[in-house]
Amino acid sequence: MRKPADSSAPLSEPIAQRWSPRALDETREVSWEQLRALLEAARWAASFGNTQPARFLAGRRGDATFRQILGTLTERNQAWAHRAGALLVAIAVTRNEKGEIPYAEYGLGLAAQNLVLQAVEDGLVAHQMAGFDADAxxxxxxxxxxxxxxxxxxxGHAGDPALLGVEKLVSREQAPRQRLPLGEIAYTGEWGMPAF
Known part of the structure; x- marks a missing residue:
């Protein structure tokens, strides 16, 4: 299932095609080679002063790391994420030998976005979740x-939205993607003055 971005300017294909499905095909795997490519993309993300604060825990469906990560997710996310080919947790390292790492979370965000865009480039999909227990x-x-x-x-690989079972979730999966208009996020001259 494809849901390309409806944009006012041409976008690179991975950006245009990126979205966050919950319906994943549990019959298809994410190989170690695919996972390596995603993590390499994350490794090459920009970071403040090249501090590289991003770290990842990564497991493939069926291994102990996958099961442990799955166990830290909220029940709502476990209900669909168990079908993923791989589960990861993105972690920001906030200190190094020089002291506190400035903008560590920003660096982690850039690395996670690189990972997600590489997934799209490789024919995979990725869904980022805040619904997990960090302490666990x-x-x-x-x-x-x-x-x-x-x-x-x-x-993982996109699957049939019917896998989600609940009509509300199926409808949400099939709904068009939406974003604020460009004029509401890009200003010029003064705050609130649309640049486009």
């Missing part, structure tokens, strides 16, 4: 105090 991640994986679990990410 810390405990399950011995995450140090200066590392902050920020988002869980399900990666």
């Amino acid at each position: 991640v810390r405990e399950a994986f011995a995450v140090p105090a200066d590392a902050v679990p920020r988002v869980a990410i399900a990666v």
